[in-house]
Amino acid sequence: MANPTYDITILGSGPVGCALALSLADAAPDPARIALAGPAPTPRPSGQAIDPRALALNHGSRRFLETLGAWPTRAADILSVHVSQAGHLGRTLIDHRELNVPRLGCVVAYDDLLDTLYAAVRRSGVTILPERPQRPLAGSPVHLRLADGPCSTRLALLSDGARPQGLRREYGQHAVLATVRAAAPDPGLAFERFTRTGPLALLPHPAGADLYSLVWCVPPERAQALQDLSNTAFDAALQAAFGQRLGRLQRIGETHAFPLSLHAGPSVLGQGLVAVGNAAQTLHPVAGxxxxxxxxDAAQLAQVLRPWLAQPDTPVQSLLEHHARQRRADRALTLGITDMLPRVFATANPLLRHACGLGLAALDLLPALRKPLAHHLLQGQRL
Incomplete structure (x- = not known):
């Protein structure tokens, strides 16, 4: 049988797929034996309005992307996070100085991040297949069907964002995304405010010191109503939900909304098939x-595959299973946190809501409780 066309093919050219391609290329004797399959970023016209899609990247993610030479030039630092509950006493503040890091994380524009990553992939020597192939079946090798004809790969790494099959939860919420201008900005301070309808986050925006990226989780009918409001009415609704901490808030640009759900499945999908990123789990956006x-997922999979890349004729399935075991604890803890927070804080039970407020107060007063949570949100579990 002829050798496979590629040693590794990554299906999905989003941020996780690009980062995985760069990590593997750094360790591969011949980066051209690695393929990235997916469409290139869509060119943006100059003068385009500010895109409300902004991403919160924690300290560990920034360090990872910097090692890949793929950190975007524009970023807004998150130095502290203020966590509160609407209508109840108790709040907690997580600060970068307590964790001895220069920042907790950064906010970057989605387009900036993807453009930077994709440009780095182009320079890396990785083969780019600018199309979205159908998901393959497991096999040894794995067979792919492309527009130019069939090809094969020893490993297919899925980062295409298709919903994983397994655990599923519908939250009955949509996330409303917008960019807002604050009359009294507080540089470096991000907010996570839990309301009866879902969490509301305001994050420093890389496009301006007085701008914030809004992620407002509400029931679907409320999300549609918010999108239909005039700027004046939207601003009033946001002000009522968030308060006066940043002065007057004004929406600028477009507003988007998308449904929220949890989907999680296995990392290893069969012989030669591995899922990472949204292909392995999609989470509620609380805590970003x-x-x-x-x-x-990408960093640790690339690390596990480094020795195999030098000898791709050797068996690899045991390494993939090892990777799945390594990722199990980090995935479970992160899924648990992001699944529990929006459901517990949105409860209609008054006793539980008061208990949530007391919990925030306890986190603020007791570093022994706060630091483990803060450390996980800062960088997760890394090897």
Whole structure:
């Protein structure tokens, strides 16, 4: 049988797929034996309005992307995070100085991050297949069907964002995304405010010191109503939900909304098939952990495959199973945190809501409780 066309093919050219391609290329004797399959980023016209899709990357993710030479030039630092519950006493503050890091994380524009990563992939020597092939079946090798004809690969790494099969939960919420201008900005301070309808986050925006990226989780009908509001009415609704901490808030640019659900499945899908990022798990956006978890998937999978890349004729399935075991604890803890928080804080039970407020107060007063949670949100579990 002829040798496979590629040693590794990554299906999905989003941020996780690009980061995985760069990590593998760094260790591969011949980066051209690694293929990245997926469409190139869409060119953006100059003067385009500010895109509300902004991503919170924690300290560990920034360090990882910097080692790949793929950190975007624009980023807004997150130095502290203020966590509160609407209508109840108790709040907690997580600060970078307590964890001895220069920042907790950064906010970057989605387009900036993807453009930077894709440009780095182009320079890396990785083969680019600018199309989205169908998901392959497991096999040895794995067979792919492309527009130019069939090809094969020893490993297919899925990062295409298709919903994983397994655990599923519908939250009955949509995330409303917008960019807002604050009359009294507080540089470096991000907010996570839990309301009866879901969490509301305001994050420093890389496009301006007085701008914030809004992620507002509400029931579907409320999300549609918010999108339909005039700027004046939207601003009033946001002000009522968030408060006066940043002064007057004004929406600028477009507003988007998308449904929220949890999907999680196995990392290893069969012989020669591995899922990472959103292909392995999609999370509620509370605490901004989805992309950070996906980047940890990519970093650790590339590390596990480094010795195999030098001898791709050797068996690899045991390494893939080892990778799945390594990722189990980090995935379970991150899924647990992001699944529990929006459901517990949105409860209608008054006693439980008061208990949540007391919990925030306890986190603020007791570093022994706060630091483990803060450390996980800072970088997750890394090897």
């Amino acid at each position: 952990q989805g992309l950070n978890l996906g980047l940890r």
